[in-house]
Amino acid sequence: MWQRLQRYAGSWVLLGHGFWAIEDRASGRLVGEIGLMDAKRDIDPSFGDDRELGWALLPEAHGKGYASEALASVLAWEKQTFDAPCVVALIDPDNAPSIRLAQKFGFSERARSVYKGIPTIQFERRSAR
Amino acid sequence: MTSSVRPFAPVIETDRLVLRGARKDDLESCHAIWSDPEYVRPMGGLPTTREESWTRLILCAGLWPLLGYGFWLIQERVSGRVIGDVGAMLREREMTPPLGSDPEIGWGLAPSVQRRGLALEAVSAALRWLDESAGLSRQVCVIDPENTRSISLAAKVGFEEIGLAVSGGGSVLQFQRRRPQ
Numbered sequence: 579m580w581q582r583l584q585r586y587a588g589s590w591v592l593l594g595h596g597f598w599a600i601e602d603r604a605s606g607r608l609v610g611e612i613g614l615m616d617a618k619r620d621i622d623p624s625f626g627d628d629r630e631l632g633w634a635l636l637p638e639a640h641g642k643g644y645a646s647e648a649l650a651s652v653l654a655w656e657k658q659t660f661d662a663p664c665v666v667a668l669i670d671p672d673n674a675p676s677i678r679l680a681q682k683f684g685f686s687e688r689a690r691s692v693y694k695g696i697p698t699i700q701f702e703r704r705s706a707r
Numbered sequence: 708m709t710s711s712v713r714p715f716a717p718v719i720e721t722d723r724l725v726l727r728g729a730r731k732d733d734l735e736s737c738h739a740i741w742s743d744p745e746y747v748r749p750m751g752g753l754p755t756t757r758e759e760s761w762t763r764l765i766l767c768a769g770l771w772p773l774l775g776y777g778f779w780l781i782q783e784r785v786s787g788r789v790i791g792d793v794g795a796m797l798r799e800r801e802m803t804p805p806l807g808s809d810p811e812i813g814w815g816l817a818p819s820v821q822r823r824g825l826a827l828e829a830v831s832a833a834l835r836w837l838d839e840s841a842g843l844s845r846q847v848c849v850i851d852p853e854n855t856r857s858i859s860l861a862a863k864v865g866f867e868e869i870g871l872a873v874s875g876g877g878s879v880l881q882f883q884r885r886r887p888q
Contacts, residue, residue: 580797585762588769591714592731618734618761 589615595629595659600648602639610635612648614656614665621668621693621700628702629660631667633676645679653683657705667701668693677701712775716768716794717840719779721832723825726779726793729767733780736789737764745818749854751877770796776841781816781829790825791816793833795846802849802874806881809845812837812866814857821856830864838886848882849874 589596597613612633619625631652635645656665667685669676677699685701692698716728729737738760740746747754755763770777778794793814800806812834816826837843848866850857858880866882873879 580799581766583773584766584769584796586769587772588729588765588767591768591772592729592765618758620756620758 586613589613595656597632598648598652600635600639600644602644609639609644610648612645612652614652619668619693621691623689623691623700625666625700628664628666629656629662631656631665631703640675645676646682649679649683653703661705664702664704667703668698669701671697671699712772714772716771716777716779717836719832719836720784721828723784724829724832725782725784726829726832727782728771729764729778729780729792731764733789734761734764737780737792740789740791740815740817743818746815749851749857750815751851751879766796767792767794770794776810776837776843778813779829779833781825783820783825790820791829793826793829795833795837795841795843800849800874802872802879802881804872806847806849806869806872807845809847809883810843812846812848812884814860826857827860827863830860834864834884844886846884846886848884849879850882852878852880 586597593616595614597611597615599608600610600612601607602609610633614629614631616629633645633649656662667680669680680701683703685703687699688702689700691700719726738755738757741755741760741763744754767778767780776795778792778796780789781791781793782788783790791814795810795812798811814826814830848861850861852871861882865887866884869881869883871878872881
């Protein structure tokens with residue numbers, strides 16, 4: 579677990595972007611995480627220079643629109659901070675709620691890959707210009 | 708902890724070296740070292756892939772904002788070349804007997820620059836800073852029993868042997884060091 583926190587902090591220091599913890603404002607409880615990363619994944623096709631968005635919520639926080647709220651804020655932050663032409667996301671083909679969420683925010687499928695032995699879908703979101 | 712948490716590694720200069728924090732453009736030079744089979748052999752690890760080297764570089768930077776200490780990259784003063792890394796980390800290593808929760812000191816130099824006393828210079832400088840500024844009363848380290856050069860370096864900087872332990876199916880030597888009073 580230390581390694582993970584360390585990786586998150588290191589990403590902010592080294593790259594100026596990284597992950598946030600998501601807290602429920604009402605309860606103050608930690609319910610998930612979201613962020614922008616550059617993992618230089620050994621994946622085919624490669625992400626190139628595109629940064630990657632990732633998010634995950636605890637089951638208890640599902641179905642409340644929290645992921646949507648968090649994703650909207652992070653995309654706005656990315657636009658303000660980097661305004662990259664494209665961001666990507668890796669989503670499990672069986673994760674229908676995440677795929678729907680990504681599509682709602684303008685992500686579309688760009689490739690199917692196998693990463694570390696696990697099938698995954700590469701989504702991309704091109705910035706509106 | 709007597710120190711306040713600092714987000715970045717301080718720059719430390721020695722006669723022949725500069726210890727400094729990792730930067731994103733250090734990837735290629737670090738990857739060249741960490742992916743070298745000759746480099747990892749005495750540590751009992753595996754050469755890193757480029758992706759793993761990148762994660763490791765991020766980990767080098769990532770402990771500082773959390774704990775106020777972490778890893779430095781070692782740069783040769785004359786050439787400006789990155790030749791290794793040194794520092795303190797928290798690793799939840801599975802080991803029998805367990806080593807406790809004190810920070811673990813680690814170091815590694817590119818094979819091409821070994822046997823010149825550079826590791827001793829780097830580890831001494833890092834420990835001096837950690838003793839003075841990080842408030843760590845006890846540090847540990849773990850060395851392969853056959854890695855005689857690292858064992859002798861550890862003794863020179865004040866580590867004492869605790870004994871053999873089993874880690875990941877192999878045996879390792881555990882050491883500890885207390886901050887000089």
